[in-house]
Amino acid sequence: MSKQRIYWFCQIVGWTLLILTEFVIYWIDEGFEVNMFYLSIANIVLGISLTNVYRIMIQRWNWVRLPFYKLAPRVLVSVLVLALIMTLINFPFDQELIVNPQLHDLSAFMANMASWVKTMLAWILSYTAYHYVERTRDAEIEKILLKTSIRETEARVLRSQLNPHFMFNALNSIRALVYENPQKAQQGITQLSNILRNSLLADRRKTVDLREEIKTVDDYLALEKVRYEDRLRSLIDVDPRAMYWQVPPMMLQTLVENAIKHGVSKEVGGGFVELHAHVEPTAQGRDELHILIRNTGTLGDREASGGFGLKNTLQRLDLLYGPDAHFQIAQEAQGVVLADVHIPQQSDTVFKRETLHDVQ
Known part of the structure; x- marks a missing residue:
């Protein structure tokens, strides 16, 4: 299986399992709500879309080539931005679908965002770490190939x-x-x-x-x-x-x-x-x-x-x-x-x- 297929498989299966698990928990506690089901489907699509945008950014700007002290703040800002977008979209629907006075204050908004921060942090760290390690490995392979080429050239001259x-x-x-x-x-x-x-x-x-x-x-x-x-x-x-x-x-x-x-x-x-x-x-x-x-x-x-x-x-x-x-x-x-x-x-x-x- 190609890396592209593995990526999309992990994206679709991962987000589907995560969001539907939360929906099933809500279903058990509150009963089946068709609007909540639609919101869950929308969150799956939104999560896949936002994280794929992050993937495009990190590839286009070659973030994995950056040293760690430059990469870390970019990753942190990306996590916060993606979590904020998910919260801004979900929070109004949560207020309408879930009858709870505590969901209408700032602390509820921050708690909702904190939940999305954890989700986005897990995804982005996994994706970035994988590519960072892969890039480091590729760089080592290139270095070994270059060293081998130099050694072969030296050997040819000596021969x-x-x-x-x-x-x-x-x-x-x-x-x-x-x-x-x-x-x-x-x-x-x-x-x-x-x-x-x-x-x-x-x-x-x-x-x-x-x-x-x-x-x-x-x-x-x-x-x-x-x-x-x-x-x-x-x-x-x-x-x-x-x-x-x-x-x-x-x-x-x-x-x-x-x-x-x-x-x-x-x-x-x-x-x-x-x-x-x-x-x-x-x-x-x-x-x-x-x-x-x-x-x-x-x-x-x-x-x-x-x-x-x-x-x-x-x-x-x-x-x-x-x-x-x-x-x-x-x-x-x-x-x-x-x-x-x-x-x-x-x-x-x-x-x-x-x-x-x-x-x-």
């Missing part, structure tokens, strides 16, 4: 970031291979195109399979080895159960790039980069992906440079998973830096794993 220095270095390395080793140069172009393609697709996807990220890291390390040759040693160790785990696109590539730029490249003799990924249970009984990236380097150098991959990773994990994901970087040992990432399980991971099992 699309790719260090331009890497692009220049990779192209220079491939150029040097064109004459020395054409086959390896062709392979390098293919690897670079894979990285670029994944970077472009990252703008369209919130998460990707870990296996896709590992392939990107493989291509990246292969290009960097052309540049660093024997100065760069790498190892990738991934739990097969983690291959379809959903991770932020290009996240591992930026962390590995950060490890080489701020670690391996600063060492005269080069260094190593290791990537380990495995699934482990948490204290809450849920599985999570645990990623470790070790590399040669000193954490102080990385912090001083701002750490492109570090801020990127922190922001993206927070945007996607909130407090359920964790990321930290520390000096594990002298000359060895450790980046530690924990990513919670998502429904997509379970779905893909079950689908793969069904196919097999």
Whole structure:
């Protein structure tokens, strides 16, 4: 049922029950009076009409958007005005239909108005409170949607970031291979195109399979080895159960790039980069992906440079998973830096794993 129908149903049923209840009480005490019955019908129509006018006013002037200290006096004045109108119309008829000398003085008029004040106050407070709460709820929903939109925009920007220095270095390395080793140069172009393609697709996807990220890291390390040759040693160790785990696109590539730029490249003799990924249970009984990236380097150098991959990773994990994901970087040992990432399980991971099992 629509809100419009609910409103009119409550209006008609509410006023009818209220007025007819008073008429039945009068009927029991004084007997049936056809004029009193007609007056009751007129009061039903009048009550519906007046309160509907109030509804039109509150909608047209957007009273529910006002702060409480401005809304309260308007509601109070509306109650008094509507009650006064009902009293002015009903009081003369009450004097004629009800034989009671006490109904002809000011105190009787005020008592009649007080009765209508209570009736109008109950209706107006109910209606206004409902719309005030609904408006507040809608405002909160709009705020959440806006915040979500902003967070999604931030996440899209972060996903699309790719260090331009890497692009220049990779192209220079491939150029040097064109004459020395054409086959390896062709392979390098293919690897670079894979990285670029994944970077472009990252703008369209919130998460990707870990296996896709590992392939990107493989291509990246292969290009960097052309540049660093024997100065760069790498190892990738991934739990097969983690291959379809959903991770932020290009996240591992930026962390590995950060490890080489701020670690391996600063060492005269080069260094190593290791990537380990495995699934482990948490204290809450849920599985999570645990990623470790070790590399040669000193954490102080990385912090001083701002750490492109570090801020990127922190922001993206927070945007996607909130407090359920964790990321930290520390000096594990002298000359060895450790980046530690924990990513919670998502429904997509379970779905893909079950689908793969069904196919097999």
